[in-house]
Amino acid sequence: MGRLDNFKANVRRAYEASRAGVRARREQEERERRQAEQALPAAEPEQAHHSTSSRDDADVPYALRIGAAWGWRLIILGFALYYLLQLMGKVSLVIVPLLIALLLAALLSPAVRLLKRKRVHSSLATAIVVVAGLGAVVGTLWLVISQFLDGLPQLIDKGTEGAKKIPGWLKTGPLHLTDQQLDNLIKQFTDMINANKDALTTGALTTATTLIEVLSGLFLVIFSLFFFLRDGRSIWRFLLKLLPKNAREPLDRAGVAGWRSLGSYVRATVLVAFIDAVGIGIALVVLRVPLALPLAALVFLGAFIPIVGATLSGAVAVLVALIATNNWVTALLVLAAVIAVQQIEGHLLQPLIMGRAVALHPLAVIIGIAAGVSLAGIIGALIAVPLIAVLNTAIRQLVGARPPTNAEVAAVAVQPAAGPENPPK
Known part of the structure; x- marks a missing residue:
């Protein structure tokens, strides 16, 4: 058994020596390869245009790339704006009164703040301002309409008197129209009224619908105005919470x-x-x-x-x-x-x-x-x-x-400090 053990040990030592030699030769070849690579000059990567990071995009002319970038963005914004306007048109009976209420709230908000500083309750101060504003508007409209109705008969008489002078002026004035030409003008005017009779009748029939829409819009303006004046800041804060924190x-x-x-x-x-x-x-x-x-x-x-x-x-x-x-x-x-x-x-x-x-x-x-x-x-x-x-x-x-961009921060960071050697420009 002793000779067999010695034979096995010799074989094992020969095998390990052979593996060690192979590993040494591989390590030597790897070192030589690395030294050869370090000795060669590094190949510079193919540079793309400064406005793109893709070599494929660099093959496209710069002006065309910029125009295309602007183009697809403008197309998307145009579609978004178009559909937004379409939506606003469908709900205009709501949006228009809200916008009018915002204008009135901007006008009357100083009066509400003044009453609040006088320690008047918020709801009471808002109600006083809204009622006073509506009273001023209604009073002004009543005064204007009454004056207009009082002076309308006189205006109609004067207009009728002036209208009677028009045919004579057309004949004796610079136009020098004949009786036949004047009759043709009157006939054309009459025909135009008759041709548009249906449109005038349709407009009269839709007056009731328009009146209902105006009244509903008026009530929406009043209620919206009240809450805009009383809770305007709270409404704005609620809308802000729907946005990202930044x-x-x-x-x-x-x-x-x-x-x-x-x-x-x-x-x-x-x-x-x-x-x-x-x-x-x-x-x-x-x-x-x-x-x-x-x-x-x-x-x-x-x-x-x-x-x-x-x-x-x-x-x-x-x-x-x-x-x-x-x-x-x-x-x-x-x-x-x-x-x-x-x-x-x-x-x-x-x-x-x-x-x-x-x-x-x-x-x-x-x-x-x-x-x-x-x-x-x-x-x-x-x-x-x-x-x-x-x-x-x-x-x-x-x-x-807006906060400065990274490029602006870097540009400021590389500038030399102002001093005797580098005075500020």
Whole structure:
């Protein structure tokens, strides 16, 4: 057994020596391979364009890639905006009263805060302000309508008298129309009325439905106004809780800034409209134009639609002055008064009262009014400019308060410190 054990031990030692040699040769080859790789220059990776991390995208021209990136994003935003407007159109009977209530809340909120500082209960203070506001509106409408009804017979008589002079002016004036041409004009006018008789009848039949919608919208405005004035801050905080936590604080600041801008805009617009109405009303009274008070009220309401509303209400005042007095000189004097008041409003009152915080470019105002009219008629024109003013202030607040990006932080970090050797620029 001793010889067999010795033989096994010799075989084991020979096997282990052989394995150790193989391992040594493999380690030597690995070391030589690594040394050879380190000796060779490193191959530089193929660089893509700085605007993309993909080599495939780098083959596409830079301008085409940027245009495509803008294009698909704009398409998505366009579809989202389109369907949002479609949804708003279907629920316009709810959205429009809510927006009107927001405008009134921005106007009346200082009065509610004043009563609360006098230690009046929140609900009672809100009720007092809402009832007083409704009373002022109803009283003004009653005064204007009564004055209009009182002066309407005189206006109709003057208009009839002026209408009788039109055929003679068409014959003897610069047009020199013959009797046959005048008869053809009258016939065409009569045919036009007869052709649109069905449309006029349909409009009369839909008056009842429109009245019901107006009354329901009015009640919604009143109830919404009450709760906006009483619980406006609580409603805003509830809406903020629906957003991600990181977005709540910046959106809260933007919303507060937009609300202040809306309040300033509405109050300034009311003051400017009142001054316009007083100025044009005084001119109408001095020139002894009938319906001076209703026309001044129309100017006041029209001033809430910037540029367009003041122009249209002023044109109505000039037309009524021409019909009521049958005097071109009086009509021209009224036109001069309207133009003077509008110039004072545009160049003095609005910059002085509204200030730069809610100032909007005239092009933005015109585009906003046109878009509002196309989407929601007169109500859209009334709401468009305040909405643009709020968005303008809120977006500027968001952009101005945004945190710096990593690239901006890195750019600031690599700048040398200011000192005697590196003075600040």
